Amino acid sequence: MTGRQVPNIRQKHLGSELRKLRESARISQKYASEHIDGGQAKLSKIETGRQHIRRLELIALLDLYEVDDPALRESLLSLLRDTRKKGWWHQHDDTLDAEAREMLSLEADCDRIAHFSAMVVPELLQTPEYARALIEGLGPHLPQEQVRRRVELRVQRQRILDRDTPPQFICVLDEGVLHRPVGGPQVMAAQLRRLVVLGRRPRTLLQVVPLCRGVHPGLHGTFRVLFHSSSTALDVLEVTDSTGSRYLHDDAHVETHRILFDEVRAAALPSRDSLELITHIATTLASTAGNTA
Known part of the structure; x- marks a missing residue:
């Protein structure tokens, strides 16, 4: 038996970080959503960890939010890779x-x-x-x-x-x-x-x-x-x-x-x-x- 549903925790963390960056840049969710496919509903799901974001979409948002720190950009891209990697456990x-x-x-x-x-x-x-x-x-x-x-x-x-x-x-x-x-x-x-x-x-x-x-x-x-x-x-x-x-x-x-x-x-x-x-x-x-x- 399991308790409260656990989403992909890395995906949820990535979404939370993107929301913080958007708010720090003082950009509305509606405006930011125009830079990715799927509109505001999709971005809302991304920011709450309920939907994957593609690599190019992530880069587009980081550019929009003027995230210039190479280390921060790479850490978020690495987090995205980790949300999709398949480990040995997938054979089970x-x-x-x-x-x-x-x-x-x-x-x-x-x-x-x-x-x-x-x-x-x-x-x-x-x-x-x-x-x-x-x-x-x-x-x-x-x-x-x-x-x-x-x-x-x-x-x-x-x-x-x-x-x-x-x-x-x-x-x-x-x-x-x-x-x-x-x-x-x-x-x-x-x-x-x-x-x-x-x-x-x-x-x-x-x-x-x-x-x-x-x-x-x-x-x-x-x-x-x-x-x-x-x-x-x-x-x-x-x-x-x-x-x-x-x-x-x-x-x-x-x-x-x-x-x-x-x-x-x-x-x-x-x-x-x-x-x-x-x-x-x-x-x-x-x-x-x-x-x-």
């Missing part, structure tokens, strides 16, 4: 809706990810075996081909963490996540060992909120925020519950959850202590798996 168009594709696009381009998970290991950190067990457990009637495709999608998404300059990934887990043996003790032990390996990377930071904390701010539920240094207008919040994910990109929701994430981090163990805890639980699970083999 048969299983992804428009909102999911937009989120994957923003995920691929973000500079920082703040993720709190109250129930399971985040998808970007899952081993294929853990992912398969989770997908099958939550969708027992899914055809195996769909299960395979979903696992493949998660593995492909994880490549952003293997880049030369990956996004900074700050992940906080409720300790209950570590004790839930998804796929059984052996699969879970391997998953926890994977977390330790990832948690030692320079751009990845893992923290755990211990069970002894009792009630903490993260009990509101799982969420993550994708941050973009190029423009805060591209920042987006994903809130996940039993019904699925909702995507919100308005400043108020993003800021509220940024603050909430800081509060959750304050309740968590430091990274070093968290990795030691994860290692301890993994060792215990591996021993359990060995005894039951």
Whole structure:
């Protein structure tokens, strides 16, 4: 399930910037619309992110608004290119809706990810075996081909963490996540060992909120925020519950959850202590798996 419809966020941002430039130039929407095909109705849709603008139309408007700064012109042209680019995720168009594709696009381009998970290991950190067990457990009637495709999608998404300059990934887990043996003790032990390996990377930071904390701010539920240094207008919040994910990109929701994430981090163990805890639980699970083999 999805929440309020998320348009192409880059397209909406581009439209907003064009509106600001037009107003700064003291040009009416009616007059500006005479310089593109489609009239005022089309320009209105462009400025609210509900319609694409062609490259030549964008250049015409920038000229009309006397935007001479080369850096600003190039940034807006680059934003236009980004609204239309197709990433690797389009090979999954048969299983992804428009909102999911937009989120994957923003995920691929973000500079920082703040993720709190109250129930399971985040998808970007899952081993294929853990992912398969989770997908099958939550969708027992899914055809195996769909299960395979979903696992493949998660593995492909994880490549952003293997880049030369990956996004900074700050992940906080409720300790209950570590004790839930998804796929059984052996699969879970391997998953926890994977977390330790990832948690030692320079751009990845893992923290755990211990069970002894009792009630903490993260009990509101799982969420993550994708941050973009190029423009805060591209920042987006994903809130996940039993019904699925909702995507919100308005400043108020993003800021509220940024603050909430800081509060959750304050309740968590430091990274070093968290990795030691994860290692301890993994060792215990591996021993359990060995005894039951």
